[in-house]
Amino acid sequence: MSNSPNYLKLNTWNRRQFLTWGLTGLGMTVGATILGTRLRQKSALVQIPPLPEETALADNDFNPMTLLRDFDYGTLKEENGRKIREFEVTANSSTLQLNSAITFVSWNLNNRVPGPTLRAKEGEFIRLIFHNQDGHSHSLHFHGTHPVEMDGVEPIRHGKTFVYEFEAKPYGVHPYHCHIAPVTRHISKGLYGLLIVDPPQPRLPADEMVLVMGGYDINNDEHNELYAFNGIPNYYRDRPIPIYQNQLVRLYLLNMIEFDSAVTFHIHANMFQVYRTGRTMTPDEETDVITMGTAERHILEFAYPYPGRYMFHPHQDIIAENGCMGFFEVIPA
Amino acid sequence: MAKQIKAVEMFLALSLAVTLGACNNATTDAGEGGEAEVVEPTETVNQGGEGGEGGEGGEGGEGGGTGNADVDYMTALALMKGHLIVAEELIEEGKYAEAEPHIGHPVEELYGDVEGQLTTRNVPQFKAELNELNDLAKSAPEQPETKQAFTEAMELIDNAIAALPESQRQDPEFVLGTINQLLKTAAEEYEAAIADDKFVELVEYQDSRGFVLYSQQLYENIAEEMQQERPEDHEVISSTLDELETVWPSVNPPDSPIKTPSEVYGLVSEIELRSS
Numbered sequence: 001m002s003n004s005p006n007y008l009k010l011n012t013w014n015r016r017q018f019l020t021w022g023l024t025g026l027g028m029t030v031g032a033t034i035l036g037t038r039l040r041q042k043s044a045l046v047q048i049p050p051l052p053e054e055t056a057l058a059d060n061d062f063n064p065m066t067l068l069r070d071f072d073y074g075t076l077k078e079e080n081g082r083k084i085r086e087f088e089v090t091a092n093s094s095t096l097q098l099n100s101a102i103t104f105v106s107w108n109l110n111n112r113v114p115g116p117t118l119r120a121k122e123g124e125f126i127r128l129i130f131h132n133q134d135g136h137s138h139s140l141h142f143h144g145t146h147p148v149e150m151d152g153v154e155p156i157r158h159g160k161t162f163v164y165e166f167e168a169k170p171y172g173v174h175p176y177h178c179h180i181a182p183v184t185r186h187i188s189k190g191l192y193g194l195l196i197v198d199p200p201q202p203r204l205p206a207d208e209m210v211l212v213m214g215g216y217d218i219n220n221d222e223h224n225e226l227y228a229f230n231g232i233p234n235y236y237r238d239r240p241i242p243i244y245q246n247q248l249v250r251l252y253l254l255n256m257i258e259f260d261s262a263v264t265f266h267i268h269a270n271m272f273q274v275y276r277t278g279r280t281m282t283p284d285e286e287t288d289v290i291t292m293g294t295a296e297r298h299i300l301e302f303a304y305p306y307p308g309r310y311m312f313h314p315h316q317d318i319i320a321e322n323g324c325m326g327f328f329e330v331i332p333a
Numbered sequence: 334m335a336k337q338i339k340a341v342e343m344f345l346a347l348s349l350a351v352t353l354g355a356c357n358n359a360t361t362d363a364g365e366g367g368e369a370e371v372v373e374p375t376e377t378v379n380q381g382g383e384g385g386e387g388g389e390g391g392e393g394g395e396g397g398g399t400g401n402a403d404v405d406y407m408t409a410l411a412l413m414k415g416h417l418i419v420a421e422e423l424i425e426e427g428k429y430a431e432a433e434p435h436i437g438h439p440v441e442e443l444y445g446d447v448e449g450q451l452t453t454r455n456v457p458q459f460k461a462e463l464n465e466l467n468d469l470a471k472s473a474p475e476q477p478e479t480k481q482a483f484t485e486a487m488e489l490i491d492n493a494i495a496a497l498p499e500s501q502r503q504d505p506e507f508v509l510g511t512i513n514q515l516l517k518t519a520a521e522e523y524e525a526a527i528a529d530d531k532f533v534e535l536v537e538y539q540d541s542r543g544f545v546l547y548s549q550q551l552y553e554n555i556a557e558e559m560q561q562e563r564p565e566d567h568e569v570i571s572s573t574l575d576e577l578e579t580v581w582p583s584v585n586p587p588d589s590p591i592k593t594p595s596e597v598y599g600l601v602s603e604i605e606l607r608s609s
Contacts, residue, residue, distance in 0.1 A: 093521070093524065103533070104533075105533060135525055136525075155442045157408075158517070159517065181437060
């Protein structure tokens with residue numbers, strides 16, 4: 001479950017509940033949280049539908065439905081007057097049941113693919129404690145700005161721990177991934193995720209979620225046989241993501257598909273606003289398709305005006321038909 | 334199914350939590366309920382060649398986190414040897430494509446672990462030679478220049494090992510420390526080769542074979558002394574190594590695993606228990 005820091009508090013509410021963002025710090029009903037006075041925005045409403053039942057997968061350690069909105073804010077610490085946001089991850093191998101017939105040995109962080117969606121605010125100091133319990137050497141290379149010692153290209157051998165420390169900057173959406181060669185194999189087996197660096201002034205409240213596109217080279221022939229949003233092929237095709245009609249959705253989208261040059265993400269029956277690399281506070285463009293090479297990522301915003309079930313997928317349709325397919329279930333407000 | 338959490342991992346996790354004062358997902362919402370959590374500064378250790386601040390993996394952590402720089406140095410070089418041992422076997426069978434990842438692993442996964450140590454120990458750097466071998470293995474695997482580069486790489490690794498005093502290389506405690514790191518890595522790799530009781534990842538099967546074969550070679554250096562000084566331990570370690578070796582009957586995996594990953598972990602633990 002996400003654990004919001006005080007700079008950004010968001011609670012999940014069902015249809016009878018709503019989140020109030022305010023300036024006053026007044027007490028609320030149980031479970032509700034008011035943002036601190038640093039926020040400079042008007043009250044808004046974010047409604048997130050209750051999750052469908054039976055979303056967990058018996059044979060897998062993680063649930064893509066909960067992973068979708070699971071933001072890891074780490075642990076806030078203070079050392080010598082400096083605030084540090086500390087995260088801890090462990091690399092290891094574990095099996096993923098990609099479908100009823102295919103069991104895949106994944107290399108991953110914290111038994112999930114993608115790894116945890118780390119989140120901090122621009123300017124905060126990040127400490128990431130990286131343990132490698134896998135037989136292979138691994139590393140974590142973060143996109144964004146940092147000194148060379150923290151660039152994550154040096155191998156961390158089995159049984160070792162390395163502490164990555166850097167300032168969270170610039171604000172935006174930054175992938176992280178293992179950078180040990182062959183990088184194609186280390187990434188496609190599952191060693192990747194997102195670091196979201198929030199801007200100094202928060203974005204508008206929205207139903208926020210993460211989608212990471214990945215590919216699986218099952219037989220090590222340097223071609224993907226299966227694809228997935230958030231780790232499990234066809235998961236959101238078979239279990240649509242519930243969202244509310246007219247609710248602003250903010251999608252943190254990353255393409256980490258190796259072996260295929262690019263994919264063109266598409267949502268049906270709607271347009272979305274694009275904030276390229278998450279580096280802007282105003283949209284760069286509006287479209288319903290966006291082409292992304294490996295490691296490209298954007299923030300997309302949209303709201304569905306009409307209820308119903310709407311596809312989302314890359315428009316390289318063979319990729320969609322091999323697992324990278326999902327639906328939004330738009331529920332009447 | 335997730336891999337089982339092994340007791341040693343539990344121990345490591347707990348010791349790390351204590352050592353680093355870290356508690357994943359135990360969020361402190363500063364400002365909501367008072368003060369932010371204040372912790373003592375984390376003690377960090379510069380890892381040679383890794384730059385920055387690297388906290389070693391707790392007390393008695395697995396793998397390279399032994400707290401013994403010599404064992405860590407030797408372990409990285411021993412892992413390189415293990416990779417090249419299976420690469421050589423595959424080259425002899427004409428399986429150049431299968432050999433290629435094992436030729437890449439020393440420079441891609443391990444060299445960074447010893448780079449700083451080589452300078453400290455007055456050993457010439459040999460990354461360029463490993464890179465050249467890796468390039469040749471990809472582009473001209475059957476050429477005599479590649480074979481020559483392979484032979485040179487083996488010699489350079491041996492040379493780096495020889496930087497350790499001979500007395501240390503013959504010392505049972507030191508050698509067993511290295512063997513235990515090799516075997517733990519082999520067990521992890523073996524587990525990562527198997528799904529649904531079938532070998533699904535050839536590279537990891539072969540990796541683990543190389544590490545076990547080199548463990549046997551290393552043990553030969555101390556077998557005589559162990560037999561004289563610690564006969565009971567020697568008997569168990571020697572026979573367990575022999576039993577382990579049967580799990581990898583050839584560089585090509587058997588039709589189905591001879592032992593489960595859990596059984597392999599068990600044998601590795603037996604050797605570790607007899608090592609101290």
